[in-house]
Amino acid sequence: MKAWLRQQTRALGSSTGKLLRSPLATAFNVAVLGIALALPAILYVALVNLQDAGRAAAPDPQLTVFMDLGTTRAELRDTETRLSRHQAVARVRYVPREQALEDVNRLSGLGSIVDALGANPLPDAFIIDARDAAPAALSALREDLARWPKVAFVQLDAEWARRLAAVIRLGRLALLLLGTLLAFALVAVTFNTIRLQILTQREEIEVASLIGATPRFIRRPFLYYGALLGLLGGLAAWGLVGGTTQALNGALGDLGRHYGTAWALQPLPLRDAAALLAFAAALGWLGAWLSVSRHLVSGGLR
Amino acid sequence: MIALNGVTKRYPGGHEALKSASLTIREGEMVFLMGHSGAGKSTLLKLIAGIERPTSGSVVVNGEDVGGLRPRAIPYLRRNFGLVFQDHKLLFDRNVFDNVVLPLDILGYGRREGARRVRAALDKVGLLGHEKVMPITLSGGEQQRLCIARAIVHRPAILLADEPSGNLDAAYAAEIGELFRSFNQVGATVVIATHDAQLAERLSPRLVTLASGRIDTAPVGQA
Numbered sequence: 001m002k003a004w005l006r007q008q009t010r011a012l013g014s015s016t017g018k019l020l021r022s023p024l025a026t027a028f029n030v031a032v033l034g035i036a037l038a039l040p041a042i043l044y045v046a047l048v049n050l051q052d053a054g055r056a057a058a059p060d061p062q063l064t065v066f067m068d069l070g071t072t073r074a075e076l077r078d079t080e081t082r083l084s085r086h087q088a089v090a091r092v093r094y095v096p097r098e099q100a101l102e103d104v105n106r107l108s109g110l111g112s113i114v115d116a117l118g119a120n121p122l123p124d125a126f127i128i129d130a131r132d133a134a135p136a137a138l139s140a141l142r143e144d145l146a147r148w149p150k151v152a153f154v155q156l157d158a159e160w161a162r163r164l165a166a167v168i169r170l171g172r173l174a175l176l177l178l179g180t181l182l183a184f185a186l187v188a189v190t191f192n193t194i195r196l197q198i199l200t201q202r203e204e205i206e207v208a209s210l211i212g213a214t215p216r217f218i219r220r221p222f223l224y225y226g227a228l229l230g231l232l233g234g235l236a237a238w239g240l241v242g243g244t245t246q247a248l249n250g251a252l253g254d255l256g257r258h259y260g261t262a263w264a265l266q267p268l269p270l271r272d273a274a275a276l277l278a279f280a281a282a283l284g285w286l287g288a289w290l291s292v293s294r295h296l297v298s299g300g301l302r
Numbered sequence: 303m304i305a306l307n308g309v310t311k312r313y314p315g316g317h318e319a320l321k322s323a324s325l326t327i328r329e330g331e332m333v334f335l336m337g338h339s340g341a342g343k344s345t346l347l348k349l350i351a352g353i354e355r356p357t358s359g360s361v362v363v364n365g366e367d368v369g370g371l372r373p374r375a376i377p378y379l380r381r382n383f384g385l386v387f388q389d390h391k392l393l394f395d396r397n398v399f400d401n402v403v404l405p406l407d408i409l410g411y412g413r414r415e416g417a418r419r420v421r422a423a424l425d426k427v428g429l430l431g432h433e434k435v436m437p438i439t440l441s442g443g444e445q446q447r448l449c450i451a452r453a454i455v456h457r458p459a460i461l462l463a464d465e466p467s468g469n470l471d472a473a474y475a476a477e478i479g480e481l482f483r484s485f486n487q488v489g490a491t492v493v494i495a496t497h498d499a500q501l502a503e504r505l506s507p508r509l510v511t512l513a514s515g516r517i518d519t520a521p522v523g524q525a
Contacts, residue, residue: 003410010407207391210353211452212380213408 007217015224018197019232026232029193033233036186037280038240040179041268045241047171049265054164061138062157063128063145071150076124079150083126088141091129097122107260123152135162183283186233190226190287197222198295205296219292223285230284234277241268303329303460303491304350309359311345319345321515322359327493329459332486334502335495337512343495344388346512347462350493351383352376363460381409384453384490386463390445392437398424398448399433405456423455427481443474450481454490461485463494467501479505 019026065083067076076094083092100122104114114121128145130138138156146154198205205218245265256263268276304327311320320342327333335343348354349361352368361368364382371379393401399420406416424430427447437445446466453461463482467475479501486492496502502509511518 006412007407007410203391204393204395207393208404208408209377210351210380210385210387210391211405211408212377212383214374214377217377217408 007220011220012224012228014221015228018221018225019228026229029189029229030232030236032189033186033230033280033284034236034240036182036189037233037237037276038244040175040182041237041241041276042244043171043175043178044272045245045265045268047168047175048269050164050171051168052266054161054168061130061133061161063130063138063142064155064157065126065128065145065151066153066155067124067126068150068152069123071124075150079148080126082148083128083145088131088137088144089128090131093127095125095127097124100125183279186230186280186283187287187290190229190284191291193229194222194226194288194291195295197225198291215296218296219289222292223288226288226291227281227285230287231277231281233284234280237280238268238273238276303327303331303364304493305360305362306346306349307360307362309349309356309361311342311349311354312357318515320349320356323512323515323517324359325510325517327491329491330486330489332482332492332505332507333494334505334507334509335493335512336497336499336502336509338497340514341512342515343512344464347464347493347495350460351385351462352379381405381456382459384450384456384458384461386446386449386453386461386466388465388468390449392445392448392452394436394438396436397433398429398435398437398440401437401448402452402455405452409456419455419457420451423451426454426484427451428477443470443477446470446474446478447481450478454485458490460491460493463492463496465496465498466494467496467498472500475501476504 065079067079071079080092080094083089097120101114101120104122128141130141132138142154142156145151208218209215245267249264252263252265304325306323306325308322308324309320310318310322312318323342323346325346335346337343345354349356349368350363352371356369360370363379366379368379393404399417402420402423403416406419411419420433421430424433427450429444429447429451432440432444437448440448450463450466453463461482466478466482470478475498482492482494483505492507494501494507
């Protein structure tokens with residue numbers, strides 16, 4: 001047991017030494033792996049953020065009924081009554097045009113422009129929660145309400161959320177494809193790196209096997225090397241993802257300020273980062289294992 | 303300890319390197335395999351060490367049939383041996399110490415115990431103080447002694463040497479002959495393949511003569 005542990009640590013040590021002894025080659029390898037892993041990771045972060053934003057913005061589908069500008073108080077009251085009696089409507093909330101203007105002033109910082117207009121350009125509106133959230137029912141309700149007198153326009157607030165969900169589904173599929181391709185690239189890179197190492201260490205492998213090294217003993221440093229390379233690639237990818245979100249957050253913050261919100265991308269969660277590192281190390285190990293299985297046999301090792 | 307029974311080794315292409323060779327080597331013996339190059343000496347050593355498998359017949363080492371061993375058992379068989387190669391097979395990308403410590407790494411020795419044994423082996427072959435030297439800077443005789451140090455560092459019961467005095471002048475060859483004699487005196491079984499008659503004369507071992515793959519059973523030059 002002690003000897004086994006000692007051999008493990010020694011193989012790990014010799015692999016680390018090999019990585020450190022050719023720093024430039026290692027750096028390039030790590031960069032390739034890091035970039036290959038960072039692309040899907042960044043896409044993943046983008047999707048997670050998009051999903052969170054969508055969930056925060058609109059959990060329930062709502063309809064907004066905008067009235068004509070010249071609508072009188074009596075007509076508004078009529079419309080409200082009719083709406084609240086409508087079968088498909090669960091709840092009605094009236095937003096007077098004065099309050100809408102106040103909200104715009106408060107939330108968007110466009111107050112000075114609105115002031116410059118002199119008159120209030122905003123219409124009265126009703127915000128409606130539908131009884132049935134099914135897309136077909138919502139569309140029917142919207143078409144029905146749009147035909148009412150004095151109604152200028154009916155907006156289905158849930159539409160963009162549905163589109164967002166579709167976009168996220170598409171993004172997930174793209175992530176899966178991209179991830180698979182780049183995982184393959186990672187395996188291929190370690191495969192080739194290990195192949196080169198086996199070629200340059202042919203003598204050492206031959207001598208070791210002649211004096212009683214087991215195939216396992218000979219394989220071990222290569223496997224550790226592959227796993228370490230993958231792990232370093234994973235760390236590089238994590239750094240790249242962190243750097244990218246950081247850089248984007250600066251620009252997003254500026255953009256968000258113009259819209260009166262604070263937009264910021266959440267970085268890769270720690271649990272997902274750990275999964276990324278484990279995945280990268282496992283892929284590196286796999287590439288090394290494939291290479292070692294292939295090349296040590298054909299290298300004349302008995 | 304080592305027994306060959308009717309061993310034939312035919313290489314792909316049909317060349318028969320050994321033809322129904324039988325030989326028994328007892329524990330603690332010193333045996334010289336004599337003969338011209340191509341007589342089958344190296345093949346015989348390779349069969350004993352499990353580097354080659356016999357085409358027919360059996361090779362038994364420590365009661366185990368080498369030809370019948372599963373591939374995964376071969377490394378453990380080889381740990382019984384110290385191998386001295388004709389071409390040394392030193393690793394030129396590492397220093398003397400790291401060359402010699404390799405068998406101990408394979409066996410899983412600790413650093414301190416390993417270093418102690420490496421120094422003992424280097425002392426025996428007269429290379430103590432050269433631990434940090436790269437093998438490429440050593441002379442031919444020193445490289446051969448380094449190879450011997452690597453072969454004996456794990457104190458094997460059997461020492462197999464293929465032309466250990468191959469390219470060396472007489473003085474170096476004599477030195478190396480003395481080394482083998484001293485290992486034999488402390489109980490190791492020593493099998494040396496050589497065509498160096500002078501060396502054989504000096505050490506007066508048991509002689510086994512090979513000629514085109516056949517063992518000449520007459521104990522030539524037995525003292």
